[in-house]
Amino acid sequence: MSAFPWSPAPLRRAVLLLCMGASLAAAAQSYSAPAPLPIRYHFGDDPRFSAPTFDDSTWPIAANGQFPLPPFHSDGYVWIRTRIPVRPDAESPHAVLLDGNENQWMADQLYVNGFLVGQQGSLASKPAIDPASEPAVFDLPIGAVTPGTTVVVALRAWYMPGARTTGSSAAVRFTIDSSRFVHLARRARHQHTLISLGPELGANLLITCLGLGLLLLWRGGGGRDILLCSALLLLYAPIGIVSDLQRNGVLHPPWVVYQLFFTLVLSAQMACLIEFIWTTHGLRARLWKRLAQVALIVYNGTLLILELDTHPSPLVAGSLLVCLVSVYAFDAIAFSANLWALLVLRRNTLIAASLALIPLAATLGRLGILTHFDLGPFYLDDFNVAFLLSALALFIMLGRRAWGSWREGNQLRAEFDAAREVQERLVVAPPEIPGFRMESAYLPATHVGGDFYHIRPDDKGGIQIAIGDVSGKGLRAAMTVSAIVGALRAMPMLPPSRVLFDLNRGLTGNLRGGFVTCCVTHIAANGSMRIANAGHLPPYRNGVELDGGSSLPLGITTTTFDEHEIQLAPGDTLTFLSDGVVEARNARGELFGFDRTQKISRQSAADIAAAAQRFGQEDDITVLTLFFAGVVAHA
Numbered sequence: 001m002s003a004f005p006w007s008p009a010p011l012r013r014a015v016l017l018l019c020m021g022a023s024l025a026a027a028a029q030s031y032s033a034p035a036p037l038p039i040r041y042h043f044g045d046d047p048r049f050s051a052p053t054f055d056d057s058t059w060p061i062a063a064n065g066q067f068p069l070p071p072f073h074s075d076g077y078v079w080i081r082t083r084i085p086v087r088p089d090a091e092s093p094h095a096v097l098l099d100g101n102e103n104q105w106m107a108d109q110l111y112v113n114g115f116l117v118g119q120q121g122s123l124a125s126k127p128a129i130d131p132a133s134e135p136a137v138f139d140l141p142i143g144a145v146t147p148g149t150t151v152v153v154a155l156r157a158w159y160m161p162g163a164r165t166t167g168s169s170a171a172v173r174f175t176i177d178s179s180r181f182v183h184l185a186r187r188a189r190h191q192h193t194l195i196s197l198g199p200e201l202g203a204n205l206l207i208t209c210l211g212l213g214l215l216l217l218w219r220g221g222g223g224r225d226i227l228l229c230s231a232l233l234l235l236y237a238p239i240g241i242v243s244d245l246q247r248n249g250v251l252h253p254p255w256v257v258y259q260l261f262f263t264l265v266l267s268a269q270m271a272c273l274i275e276f277i278w279t280t281h282g283l284r285a286r287l288w289k290r291l292a293q294v295a296l297i298v299y300n301g302t303l304l305i306l307e308l309d310t311h312p313s314p315l316v317a318g319s320l321l322v323c324l325v326s327v328y329a330f331d332a333i334a335f336s337a338n339l340w341a342l343l344v345l346r347r348n349t350l351i352a353a354s355l356a357l358i359p360l361a362a363t364l365g366r367l368g369i370l371t372h373f374d375l376g377p378f379y380l381d382d383f384n385v386a387f388l389l390s391a392l393a394l395f396i397m398l399g400r401r402a403w404g405s406w407r408e409g410n411q412l413r414a415e416f417d418a419a420r421e422v423q424e425r426l427v428v429a430p431p432e433i434p435g436f437r438m439e440s441a442y443l444p445a446t447h448v449g450g451d452f453y454h455i456r457p458d459d460k461g462g463i464q465i466a467i468g469d470v471s472g473k474g475l476r477a478a479m480t481v482s483a484i485v486g487a488l489r490a491m492p493m494l495p496p497s498r499v500l501f502d503l504n505r506g507l508t509g510n511l512r513g514g515f516v517t518c519c520v521t522h523i524a525a526n527g528s529m530r531i532a533n534a535g536h537l538p539p540y541r542n543g544v545e546l547d548g549g550s551s552l553p554l555g556i557t558t559t560t561f562d563e564h565e566i567q568l569a570p571g572d573t574l575t576f577l578s579d580g581v582v583e584a585r586n587a588r589g590e591l592f593g594f595d596r597t598q599k600i601s602r603q604s605a606a607d608i609a610a611a612a613q614r615f616g617q618e619d620d621i622t623v624l625t626l627f628f629a630g631v632v633a634h635a
Helices: 010-029 179-198 198-219 224-247 256-281 285-307 315-343 349-366 382-426 474-490 496-507 593-599 605-616
Strands: 039-045 067-068 077-085 096-099 104-111 115-120 136-137 150-159 170-171 173-178 372-375 378-381 435-442 450-458 463-470 516-523 528-534 564-567 573-577 621-627
Touching: 010 077, 077 115, 077 173, 077 224, 096 104, 096 179, 115 136, 136 179, 150 173, 173 179, 173 450, 179 198, 179 315, 179 378, 198 378, 224 256, 224 382, 256 315, 256 349, 285 573, 315 349, 349 382, 349 516, 378 382, 450 474, 450 621, 463 474, 463 496, 463 573, 463 621, 474 516, 496 528, 516 573, 528 605, 573 593, 573 605, 593 605
Parallel strands: none
Antiparallel strands: 039 077, 067 170, 077 150, 096 136, 096 173, 104 115, 104 150, 372 378, 435 621, 450 463, 463 516, 516 528, 528 564, 573 621
16 A cells, blocks of 8 residues: 555655655765865867866866856857766766756767767757756766776867857756666756746746636637737746746757747747737837837847857847847837836726836846745746736736626627617518518618618508618617607608608707618509609619619708609519618629619519628618509409
8 A cells, every 4th residue: 555645646756756865865975075176167179178187287167166158259169177086885887967057058078087978969060959958867888987986077068159148157067976876866856846846837827827718708708908918928838838848858849949939939929018018008109119029029030040050150249239139128118118008198007017017027037136036945937926926917907807898798789689679670571562562681780780661551552661771880870770760650641752851850960970861652552653762772663773863861961852753554563772782792892783783673582682691791781672563453
């Protein structure tokens, strides 16, 4: 039975490795071995430096194992030599542990007593970098070292030009012992590193969850600012996660692939940050926005040059300076924009304060003021903590805003549903009237439409037809339709011109710059037809456009309307329609047009409306067809 039945297997292994590593370290310390000699370094490359008999006494000594990197205008090589005593009781086979080298911009080869025992990356004609910076273990051949003696260890290291800035340095530590001890110590160190990064990985996962939450809120009806903030958070975590995993040997991407991934994601993240700042604050300073965008392009471009160019060319030298200037300029613009929104515009103050924290923490980190801190066994990066706090604040504030917008939208949807229900009651199927056969089709472009028609029989066997279109779409147009249809229902049976006159008098000055087209027709039982048109499409008679005259649309100004008389013959057809048929537009931008409309004008109302809708509906579509049978004989 397991001693820890409640513990997951990976955790048990980690705890066991840590305990064994600690006990082995204690056992090793019980032997008082002589202190290793100082670590010495030398710039330049010479194969003689690997020989154990080489005299390195004139080389500078690395203080506490810390040595400066090679000058920028050099071949990039530095040799590190030291002598390490081997414990007399160290069992064969042996291994060497290379630790402390946390600079990712290097490739190296390790020599023990003059023999090449391993390398990281490649030191061929064009050096290749190994991005992993975890401790490396190299097994030594049997008999390569003798317990109780001192061995000469030499490290040949090459650093990329981008790493060779003034004042940069590195450090290494060497350990030679029994192979099983060294491998176990490395595994324990590896497990300890993974555990220490637990809060970092947890913070990145939490930021990812916050980004996904904002994405769901955006899908539920959120604005563009919520989408941009979601993208900003979702783009942040991959860099940190991949960087931590590759540095600790969990992932092994090639150096070029890793740097291209890093640059691409970082560029997208910085672009989202600027776009989000300008969108959420409603800033209009396009020049500063363009400068920030130029800065991020220059920064990531020069950073890619520093990471991939292996020669200390003038391009790399210039990129070092331009890279720093551009990233500081980017952070300064991002911080200043939020400061402007916070202190001058005084809107979105909490969001502005949260966003200002990101470029501020990034700048302080580059200046070395904020780096990281240890919380017990855990490692925490100051910038990650600042970004997490900013992400939490943004999620809460934007989430509240999205919730409020969703509630308003839900209330608006309820109002639209109610308006659609009212409109469905107003736009009813044509009544059955002896001597006439009518069909209708009504297809609003949105929830509710701005088209209308009204059919009303008179007491002498005739009918009155009104068809029209309110400018605009949506709820306001639908409310105007309701008012017009209500007025038509309440009117007595009047001549078409008088109907338009009364409607126009009520609408003029009340449409806020809009207008209404309307055509009113009265057809007597004997086919005598009177028509008045206020800017609406004329009807088609037997497939030919009917010239019934036209006047200004309703609601523009007080005016009178002309009226025309026409005699229908038995078997004649009339087709009334709205401009949603003629103005239907396909994917190529072509209009359905008058020619196509005229060709199908003798078809049923449903077929005409369906043809326009298939072509590409953009506006409300209304079609009303009438067949005049003639005078009906009454018994």
